[in-house]
Amino acid sequence: MAKITYKHPNGTDTVVDVPSPNTVMRGAKINNIDGIEAQCGGSAQCGTCHVYVDEANTLPLPPMHESEDDVLYGTACPRRPNSRLSCQLPVTDEIDGLVVHLPEAQS
Amino acid sequence: MAGSPAPPAPPVSSVVIVGAGQAGADTAAALRGRGFSGRITLVGEEEALPYRRPPLSKGYLGGTVDAGDLELLPASSYADQGIDLVLGDRAARIDPEERSVVLDSGTRLSYDRLVLATGARPRRLPVPGADLDGVMTLRGLADAAALREALRGTLREGGHLLVVGGGFVGLELAATARGMGLEATVVEVGPRLMARALSPGMSEHLRAEHLRQGVRVLLRREVAALRGDASGHVRVAELDGGERVQADLVVFGVGVRPGAELAAAAGLEVGDGILVDRWLRTSDPAIHAIGDCARFPSARYGRQLRLESVQNASDQARCAAAAICGDPAPYEAVPWFWTEQYATRLQIAGITDGHDRAVTVGDPSGGRFSVLCFRGERLLGAESAGRPADHMIVRRLLAAGGAGLSPGEAARPGFDLKEYQGRSRQPA
Numbered sequence: 001m002a003k004i005t006y007k008h009p010n011g012t013d014t015v016v017d018v019p020s021p022n023t024v025m026r027g028a029k030i031n032n033i034d035g036i037e038a039q040c041g042g043s044a045q046c047g048t049c050h051v052y053v054d055e056a057n058t059l060p061l062p063p064m065h066e067s068e069d070d071v072l073y074g075t076a077c078p079r080r081p082n083s084r085l086s087c088q089l090p091v092t093d094e095i096d097g098l099v100v101h102l103p104e105a106q107s
Numbered sequence: 108m109a110g111s112p113a114p115p116a117p118p119v120s121s122v123v124i125v126g127a128g129q130a131g132a133d134t135a136a137a138l139r140g141r142g143f144s145g146r147i148t149l150v151g152e153e154e155a156l157p158y159r160r161p162p163l164s165k166g167y168l169g170g171t172v173d174a175g176d177l178e179l180l181p182a183s184s185y186a187d188q189g190i191d192l193v194l195g196d197r198a199a200r201i202d203p204e205e206r207s208v209v210l211d212s213g214t215r216l217s218y219d220r221l222v223l224a225t226g227a228r229p230r231r232l233p234v235p236g237a238d239l240d241g242v243m244t245l246r247g248l249a250d251a252a253a254l255r256e257a258l259r260g261t262l263r264e265g266g267h268l269l270v271v272g273g274g275f276v277g278l279e280l281a282a283t284a285r286g287m288g289l290e291a292t293v294v295e296v297g298p299r300l301m302a303r304a305l306s307p308g309m310s311e312h313l314r315a316e317h318l319r320q321g322v323r324v325l326l327r328r329e330v331a332a333l334r335g336d337a338s339g340h341v342r343v344a345e346l347d348g349g350e351r352v353q354a355d356l357v358v359f360g361v362g363v364r365p366g367a368e369l370a371a372a373a374g375l376e377v378g379d380g381i382l383v384d385r386w387l388r389t390s391d392p393a394i395h396a397i398g399d400c401a402r403f404p405s406a407r408y409g410r411q412l413r414l415e416s417v418q419n420a421s422d423q424a425r426c427a428a429a430a431i432c433g434d435p436a437p438y439e440a441v442p443w444f445w446t447e448q449y450a451t452r453l454q455i456a457g458i459t460d461g462h463d464r465a466v467t468v469g470d471p472s473g474g475r476f477s478v479l480c481f482r483g484e485r486l487l488g489a490e491s492a493g494r495p496a497d498h499m500i501v502r503r504l505l506a507a508g509g510a511g512l513s514p515g516e517a518a519r520p521g522f523d524l525k526e527y528q529g530r531s532r533q534p535a
Contacts, residue, residue, distance in 0.1 A: 030184050034140035039421045041159045045445060045454065046418075047499055067495055073525060074499020076506075107422060107440060 002096040006033050007054075009104045018091045024100060025049040025086035035102035042087035044068050048106040049086040050075040054099035057082075061089060077103035119219040119431055120145040123208055125198045125369070126224035127151025129160065129417055130398030132179050133424035134222050135190045141432045147190045148216055150208070154195040155248050156182055161417060163251040164279040165447055168258060169286055174248060198225075201373035203391050220431045223381060223389070223396040224424070225366030227415060231359050232271065236333030239341040242357045245276055254280075257356050262289050266355030269344050271330055273300040275446050277360030278313065282448035285320045292323040292352055294330055294344070304444065304455060306465045306478050309490040313448065316474075320449055325352075333357060365400045365413060378402065380413040385437035387427050395430065397423035403438060407505075408458055408487075416444050441505045442488075443498070454498040457488020457505045466517040468524065469494055477501075477524070481514040500524045 004027055006014045018027030028036035028049075037048035044067045053061065061084070068088050072079045086100065122138060124131045127149050135149045151157065158177035166172030185192050197211045207217040229244035231237050243254055261268060268284045270277040273295030284291045293300075299310040300317075317324050325346070333354065334343040344354040365380040376382040376390040380402035387395050387403060398420040402413040422440035429436060444455040451474065462480035469476030475493035479486065479501070486509040489501040501524070504512055511531065516522065 029136075030180055032136055032139055032184065032188050034137075037421065037425075039417050040445070041161065041417075045452065045495055045498075046443075070494075070496035071499055073496040073528065074501075074503045076503075 002091050002093060002098060004091070004095075005097075005099040006035070006051075007099065007101045008035060009102060020091050020093070022091045023087050024051065024089040024091060024095075024098065027091060028086065033102075035106065036086060037106045038087055039107070040087075044071055044085055044088055047071045047075045047085065050077065050103050050106060051084055051086045051100040052080055052103065053082045053084055054101065055082055057099065059095045059098055061095065064088070075103070076105040076107055119143075119433075121218050122147050122220045122222065122431060123216045123218040124149045124222040124224060125208060126226055126366070126398070126400075127153070127157045127192070127194065128224060128226050128398065128420065129157070129179070130226075130420035130424050131222070131224035132157035133421045134224065134397065134428050135185075136180070136188070137425045137428035138431065139188045139190065141428055141434075143428070143432055145219075148193060149185075149190055150193045150196060150198055150210065150216070152195070152197045153247060153249070156180070156185075156192075156194070158248060159417075160247075161445075163248065164245055164276050165283055167251050168255050168280065168283045170255070174252070177248070198369055201369060201394070203373050203375075203394065206393060219393065221394045222427055222431075223370055223394060223400060224398045224420070225369060225381075225396075225400045227363035227365045227399040229276075229359065229363050230361050232330065232361055234330055234332055236335060236341060237359075239333055239335040239357075240339050241335075241341040241355060242333060242359070244359050245280065246363070254358065258284060258287060258289060261356040262287055264355065266290075267292070267353040269294065269330075269352060269354035269357045270360055271357065272360035272362070273297070273302075273324070273326070274360055274362065275301065275304070275444075277358070278317065278448055279446060280358055280360065281317065281322050282320070285322055286449070290321075290353075292325065292354075293317065294325045294328050294346065294352070296327065296329050298327055300324070300326075303460065305490055306459055306462065306480055308465060308467060308471075309453070309478050309492065312471070312474070312492060313451070313453070316449060316451055363399065363415065365402075367400060370394075370396065370400075382411075386430050386435050387423055387438055388430070395427040397427050406437070406439060407441075407509075412442075412458070414442055416442065418443050441502050443502060451492055452495070454491045454495065455488065456491070456498050456501040457486070457509070459488040459490060462487050464514045466514055468517065468522055469497070479512075479514075479517050481517075484513050485509050486512050497524045500528045503528070 040046035268291040329347045367377040370381040381396035459480035464481040477491040477497040491498040
C-alpha cells in the first residue's frame with residue numbers, strides 16, 4: 001500500500017491509497033484519474049501512461065528498462081529527465097508518498 | 108455527413124452505452140473523468156466484468172495470464188464512479204423516437220445519448236464441416252476459455268492445429284500453440300501473411316519466423332471442406348487441389364462482421380459497420396457509434412475506415428465522451444496496432460496500405476528493423492519489429508501530419524529516427 005499524489009496540469013491534486021500489487025498506472029485507472037490512458041494495458045509499448053516524477057522525489061524507483069526508454073522517445077508531451085511510464089512503477093510500501101505530475105496529453 | 112457542422116451541446120442527463128468491451132468501458136470512464144454527473148448505464152452481453160481482449164490470443168491461451176488479470180477495472184471502481192453495469196443482458200432493439208433501448212430481459216432504458224459499442228463477431232467460412240466439434244473461433248473470453256481447453260486436449264492427444272487465416276488472430280494463435288508444443292498449420296488464401304496490415308517486406312519477415320518455429324504456412328490455399336470422425340469431431344481438412352491436412356482442432360481467423368444489426372434495425376445508416384460522421388455520430392445525432400462496429404471518415408487517409416484495435420476503441424471512446432459533454436472535436440487520432448508472435452513484438456503506426464515506397468531502417472537480419480511506408484513524399488506509417496522508439500517517433504510524425512520526413516532522407520545510408528527526431532526537435 002502506498003499513498004500516491006497525482007498532480008493534474010490544472011493545479012489540482014488527487015491523493016489516493018493504492019494497494020499492492022499494483023502499478024502507479026493501475027492506481028490511476030482504478031480511481032478513474034483523468035490523464036492516464038494506458039491503452040496497451042501496461043506492457044510498456046504505447047506511451048499513454050506517461051508521468052513526470054516529482055523533481056524533489058527521493059523514494060526508490062526501479063531503474064528504467066530499454067523498452068521504457070525507447071517508448072519515451074514518442075510521448076505526446078515532451079520527455080524530461082524525470083519522465084517515466086507509470087505502468088513500470090510497481091506500488092510498494094517503499095514508495096509511500098510518491099508524487100507524480102500528469103502531462104497535458106497522452107495521445 | 109463529413110461536411111456537417113460540429114454538433115450542438117444540449118444538456119445531457121443520461122447516457123446508455125451498449126457494449127461493454129474496451130470502447131464501451133472506456134466511454135463510461137471518460138465521461139466520469141470529464142466530470143459528467145448524469146446517469147451512465149453500461150450494458151454488456153457477457154457475464155464477465157469488462158476485460159482486455161489482446162491477451163486472449165496470447166498469454167491467456169498460453170496459460171501465463173488468467174481471466175482475473177484481464178479485468179479493465181475491479182467491480183468496486185464501477186460502483187465508486189456511479190456507473191450502472193448491466194451484464195449478461197443484450198440490447199434487443201432501439202426506439203430512436205422514444206430514445207430508449209429495450210433489453211432481452213425486458214428492461215427499458217431511456218437515454219439522452221446512446222453510444223453503440225457493439226464490436227464485431229468472428230466469421231466462419233461456409234465450408235462443409237464447419238459445424239463439426241473442434242471447429243472454433245476466437246473473440247471473447249468464453250471462446251478463449253474453450254479454446255484454451257481444446258489446445259491442451261489436442262496437445263495431450265498428439266493432435267494437430269489448423270489455423271484458417273493468416274491475420275493477427277490466426278498468427279498469434281499459431282505462435283501460442285507452437286509455444287505449447289503443438290503442431291500447427293496456417294492456411295491463408297492470400298499471397299502473403301497479414302496482407303491487409305503489412306508491407307511485403309515485414310510480411311515475409313513474419314513468415315520466415317513462423318517457418319523457423321516449425322509452423323507449416325500454406326499461402327494461396329483454401330480449405331474446401333472439413334471432415335470428422337465417427338463422433339463428429341473434426342480430423343482432416345481438404346484443401347483446394349485435393350491435399351489433406353491433419354486437423355484435430357480448427358480455428359477460423361478469417362475476419363469479423365461488425366455488430367451493426369441493432370443499428371440497422373433502428374433505421375440507422377449502415378454499410379460494413381455503422382456509419383458515423385467525424386464526431387462519431389450516427390445518422391441519428393443522439394446516437395454515437397464507436398470502436399470495431401463504426402465506419403468513420405478519416406481526413407488523414409482520405410477515406411472511410413473501420414478499425415479493429417484497442418487504440419481506436421479507446422480514442423473513439425474519449426472522442427464520443429467529449430462530444431456528449433459538450434466539447435466536441437472531430438476524430439483524428441493516429442491509428443496504431445501491435446502483435447506479439449514468439450519473441451517478436453511488431454508495432455504498426457498509421458495505415459501503410461496503399462504505399463508506393465517502402466524504406467527499411469535498422470537491422471533486418473537481426474530482426475530489429477522498421478519499414479517506413481510512403482505515398483509520394485508523404486509518410487503513411489511504419490511497421491516496426493523490435494524497434495519501439497521508431498514506432499513512437501513515427502506516431503509523433505504522423506500526428507504532426509506526416510509531411511516532414513521525405514523518403515529520400517529516410518533512404519540515406521545511416522539514417523536513424525532517434526537521431527532525426529533529436530535534430531528536428533532542436534530549436535530553430
